[in-house]
Amino acid sequence: MKHLPVIATLAFALPAAAQEAREPVTPASVVASASADEWVTISPEDILVMELAPDARGNERTVVIQLMSPPFSQPWVDNVRALAEAHWWDGTSVYRVQDNYVAQWGDETEERALPEGVVSPSTSFALSIAAVADFDANLEAMVSPVISNPSPSAYASEELFVRGWPLALGDMTAWPIHCYGYIGVARDYAPDTGTGAELYTIIGQPQRHMDRNLAVVGRVIEGMEHLSSLPRGTGEVGFYTQDEADLRTPIISVRLASELPEPPAYEYLASDSESFARYVEVRANRDDAFYTVPAGGVDVCSVQVPVRRVSE
DSSP, rough: OOOOHHHHHHHHSSSSHHHHHOOOOOOOHHHHHHHHGEEOOOOOOGGGEEEEETTOOOOOOEEEEEEEOOOTTTHHHHHHHHHHHTTTTOEEEEEEETTTTTTEEOOOTOOOOOOOOOOOOOOOOOEHHHHHHHOOOGGGGGGGGGSBBBBSSSSOOOOEEETTTEEEEEETEEEHHHHHHEEEEEOOSTTTOSSSSSEEEEOOSOGGGGTTSSSEEEEEEEOOOOHHHHHEEESSGGGOOOGGGGSSSSEEEEEGGGGGGSSSEEEEEEESSSHHHHHHHHHHSSOSSOOSSSSSSGGGGGSOEEEEEEEE
């Protein structure tokens, strides 16, 4: 107790400016201060709402998915919309969970008939820069990005964000990335490219070796914990065995938000905004109270694009 007066004296001796030091800038504070016009509304046509069976305590489990923006992966995204409109996933399950890799869902029997027109596309998982430019002249950022990843990458010559999605560039092509929570289309051996009926999400570290080998069709924007926390399968590559059939998580329904009577509404922080540029900079150079050495860079998958739920 005899030391308390000394400590108090030192505190009062500090300059007023030091006592009223500004709050450090953090990624969260940058996002919180972003202006309203820097947020972009996600169309209800681009949102999937997946209702899983309640957990062991009876709690509801809802997973919300944002579908990939054009022009990337659109044949598969169109299939996913068609499958949702046909209520194809109702009564299927999450039947594979591999630790630090993926959770996968669909019809484990592979016997359910697909809706008419849902076929495996015969197209590349990457697009040429020319094809991207032909789609939308406003995507000139593909060639000269406003915001690019501050750190070198072993997977691409350049990584950047376009319309709120992380993309990779190389050899005059561009492709989506397999980050945590991102959703891809399961497939058989090439030349099969998958239909979109069997989907997976990354539940561990980014799986960049899957880029350009499978189609990325979206990302989980709410409820990721309901997939990442599921029990791991002990069968080959995480499939549940016959003895583990009870571990499969039933899927009650999958609906486009536009089909729901009260669709949830979401916005993402525009990746060409000043606040997003600042957000990337701060993620790469943390200097708030917890950090003592700024990293000086950040992996593209560690820059989670801010998404927020909004009321009507």
